[in-house]
Amino acid sequence: MNLEKLTFGVGDRFAHQAKAQLRAFQQAALLGIDVTPVWNKSNREHGFVGSQPPSVKAAAEKAVKDLGWTGAWHVDADHINLSTVGPFLDCSDFFTIDVADFIGDAVADSDINAFVDGHGELIGELQLPGMESSHNVDRDFVTRVARQYLGACKAAGEIYRHIADIKGENNFIAEVSMDETDSPQTPPELLVILAALADEKIQLQTIAPKFTGRFNKGVDYVGDVDQFRREFHEDLAVIAEAIQRYGLPSNLKLSVHSGSDKFSIYPAIREAIQTKGVGVHLKTAGTTWLEELIGLAEAGGDGLELTKEIYAYSLDHIDELCTPYASVIDIQRDDLPPAAEVATWDGEKLAGTIRHIPDDPRFNANVRQLLHVAFKVAAKQGSRYLDLLNANEAIVGEQVTRNLLDRHMKPLFLG
Template sequence: MSTSCQGFTSLLNGLCQQVPELSGSSVYAASKQSVGGFDLLLTSSGRAKRLWAVAPNASALPDELEGTAYSSPSVAAKCCPLTHANALALREMLPWTAPRSLRNERTTFGCGDRLGRATPGHLQAVSRYNVSPVLAQQSIRELTLTGRTFEGVVDDVTFLVFQAGFTGGFGADGDHLKTLDDINTAVDAGMAMITLDLSEVMLAAAEKWSAQDVEEAFGQLPADVQQRISETYAGKTFAVESASVSLDDIEAKRCAVMYLEAMDFAGDVHDLLLKRRGDAFDLEISIDETEAPTLPGHHLFIIRELLYRNITVSSLAPRFIGEFQKAIDYIGDLEEFERQFAIHCAIAKAHGDYKVSIHSGSDKFSAYPIIGKHTNHRVHVKTAGTSWLEAIRAVAEASPALYRELHNKALASFEDALRYYHVTPDLNAVPELSSVPDDQLTAFMEHDGARQLVHVTYGGILSDAPLAERFFATLDEHEDVYYACLLKHFNRHLDALGLTPTA
């Protein structure tokens, strides 16, 4: 770090006395970076964070950053707000603050952050393992309920990655996107990963159709398509690693009816990503938003049709047997889950070794050993709400009275939240809030019913502006408590997957 940055401390101390909004400013030590003839760093004062450029004189300060310049006889500095323009400039100056493709990384972990505050805690956790984080991960549903944008999500992560001084690279996931317009918006924001949700272009209802109905629908496909499907799949058995997957005539036709239109749409999305980002993208195919589990034969059909269209897939998310409900452990027969999961992994390994993706992947501690074993850690695990719950845990620890308000707001918002999320908590089993003393409120975050209650009601809580303001103020004041909660919780996830800490 340059001598000008060392002189910045004296300048900042003087400014804190002259400029009220800078009072109490402190520097995030890990953020200090030298860039050519100037230095960059991040400060915090109260709830406000600011980016600073520091140089020996004013002429050396970067014009690319918008802000207010200050100087002393020995140093010049520019105080820059955390705006989109400054995020763009920072990503140009320090490319490691921009999302990138993680296609070639073995283990990736989706760290969805609905609040734009969790990244330093996520990084403290994943930095201990050979894991690549996807830090900017949001769905349209989450953006709607939080009032955020893809642009804002990526910018928040850019500044927080800079705060942490994390140079290891990270992904950004436009999650469960269904339209070309939404995908373009996510790509415009810099998101390098698109999770393509095919639920609205695949004909899931055909899963339950009679053979006669399938035959009739299949007969409406072009003759050359019918011939190709029959010759390629009908009555065939495919070797996948040490397993085999078979498709009889009617099931091959059923797959064609269910998935061919979706495969063509996936091709359109792939073409868009190639045009917009060259080869620097990750495309995940999501077929998990269905009522019925994805049969191994269907998984095989889908990936072979994707490959037939020359679609490069980084990961694929089947709908697994059992229930992957939000915020709680796996529900179902673990032995049957392992039997089917092993075949899904074998299909992936035999068709390019793309990553199997686990959606609603947080807190599935009983299933993690199985997932780690059969993927050999070539896997993508997607989480989001669990980081929100750790924020609630941090608030319960720091401000019990505020937690009680949040809990009551969650109860009032629960029925409305069910329009967006499928969860089945037994709220009658959740302890009465009034019966729990302040020093035991964090125990609600260990209770399945309470976890699901609070998990799905974030929209109702954050839409209450006065309550949300106090929530964010408390979280900002106690950010180290939040980071510690995230570190502990995510370490538990990564350990359960069988990953070995590197530090």
């Protein structure tokens, strides 16, 4: 099973927007954008909303059938490890193997020395096509990187083999994720990591490193865009080299775990993949749950009232909601409007506050981030929230489709 060149990860926490999401892919195809949907939902998100992994595949299958989609599509077991992968095995064909928790784990000196001795090609000047400057790599550097990442690579191998034993090695797509960690991996470090993953015999089709800068949930990139551009180009050069050196799959590509809506780096990604003729996997393209709230706000009536209630509850429980996401949100609490003020707003103002259009004077990134992590508040509403999604399907779905197509696919692939 080979992953297509351009792929978009789309989340659907309440399993109600698969058709609206797929419509964006259909409309993109009419514009000449051949991009494949990958529906994803993590074990943590399933736990928060009380769903089970098969529900993601079921919703995707229904959307594909109802809309007559004839292109490829996938279901991603998002950020799994050995203890959580079980329920995803029968209903997923894409597995994001998350080994961030194993970075820095102790590895025997004998294993580290064996790795370094076995990879003398890593030592020396690293100068690849696409790199603006060379990198001097000595034995101490390779040893230090191996000490930091070899345990994570071995863990990835163990998880990969467990999946392969059950599904068959050619029946799934493997991604290795190392993005949810404190420090970004430099291009020379990435080459060492890819060598270690190749040693584990992982048929790796995407790799998700941590890039420089902040990838906060639901809002734009925070960092030096020019530095990201250089890093992205150099990582692509490293991947091309690793494919040649280590026999990794020829379609191996970068995965950008964006946390959604990293508009300012889209031009850098577009330029790089078009120049080099390579693909990319954007892990999270648009935050569907927030588009649901925007649609409910604009619908008025009970939808608007529930959106206001969710905001008021989130404001009162901000620490509880934000703690699990502390490393990927930056909320300026003084800039959050009081619930009493929001209660007086009409649907257009509330929708404009949440919708991610940075130059809209109504937009408030702090409100958006808070509501991004508040989806389990809606889950507690049970049928009330879901019934409102059904009653307002058209206006909610329009927000989901327009967001994916106009704010993600067009800028990333058309410019």
